[in-house]
Amino acid sequence: MTPEPLVEVHEDGPALATAVAGELLSRLADAQDAGGVPRIALTGGTIADQIHREIARLTPGSEVDWGRVVVWWGDERFVAPESPDRNSGQARAAFLDAVGATQVHEMPSTADASDVDAGAAAYADALRRHGSGEFDIVMLGIGPDGHIASLFPGFPQLDADAIAVGVTGSPKPPPERISLTLPALNRARSVWFLVSGSGKARAVAAALGGADVHEIPAAGVAGREETVWFLDREAASAL
Numbered sequence: 001m002t003p004e005p006l007v008e009v010h011e012d013g014p015a016l017a018t019a020v021a022g023e024l025l026s027r028l029a030d031a032q033d034a035g036g037v038p039r040i041a042l043t044g045g046t047i048a049d050q051i052h053r054e055i056a057r058l059t060p061g062s063e064v065d066w067g068r069v070v071v072w073w074g075d076e077r078f079v080a081p082e083s084p085d086r087n088s089g090q091a092r093a094a095f096l097d098a099v100g101a102t103q104v105h106e107m108p109s110t111a112d113a114s115d116v117d118a119g120a121a122a123y124a125d126a127l128r129r130h131g132s133g134e135f136d137i138v139m140l141g142i143g144p145d146g147h148i149a150s151l152f153p154g155f156p157q158l159d160a161d162a163i164a165v166g167v168t169g170s171p172k173p174p175p176e177r178i179s180l181t182l183p184a185l186n187r188a189r190s191v192w193f194l195v196s197g198s199g200k201a202r203a204v205a206a207a208l209g210g211a212d213v214h215e216i217p218a219a220g221v222a223g224r225e226e227t228v229w230f231l232d233r234e235a236a237s238a239l
């Protein structure tokens with residue numbers, strides 16, 4: 001039985017980004033102090049980018065050695081490696097390069113795999129090889145429709161039991177994506193939802209209210225030890 005989700009509300013997006021970045025650095029430092037090499041999965045999106053930039057700003061004042069953090073993604077757009085749409089490219093620009101992250105496992109691009117399903121299979125193999133099916137922290141944005149990663153309402157991938165899946169016809173452009181599945185995401189010790197803005201308020205309330213996962217995919221994700229909803233006031237306004 002996973003513990004009840006925690007809800008943390010911050011004034012606005014910038015305050016939310018600072019709080020999440022600070023909490024992440026604190027958790028990573030604690031894990032490293034205990035001799036661990038923490039494994040995290042990043043997400044894409046607007047608030048995630050703000051959080052990433054705060055991580056870059058706050059890291060110099062932290063004890064975190066980013067060379068001893070293993071970085072994965074929960075989802076990625078299946079586009080050319082240099083495309084500005086790539087979640088990994090955005091994260092590298094926002095903080096990974098600046099903080100010196102070296103154990104970074106990007107999801108395949110169109111240059112790495114013949115198609116989106118082959119890319120998903122390759123990422124699943126990489127996760128199995130590195131034994132990192134057990135993430136310490138998975139971070140997830142959420143769409144107005146309740147999607148998380150690239151798992152969208154009504155899509156068959158919501159019922160997949162593979163580690164990673166290809167997605168085509170995404171309602172959020174670009175259309176082709178690779179995503180971890182619900183079983184893979186739910187193997188995380190901690191799941192953090194990162195949500196800013198009134199446009200997500202209905203989805204947040206529905207997910208916390210026990211909506212059907214096929215209607216609100218966010219309702220189907222929980223950490224084995226912890227689930228935290230990091231919200232700003234607008235995103236929390238329907239609770």
Ligand SMILES: O=C(O)[C@H](O)[C@@H](O)[C@H](O)[C@H](O)COP(=O)(O)O
Nearest residue numbers: 044045046047141142143148149
């Ligand atoms: O690749 C993606 O698009 C993301 O992983 C996606 O799941 C995102 O996190 C949400 O759509 C929220 O995005 P915004 O924060 O930009 O609304």
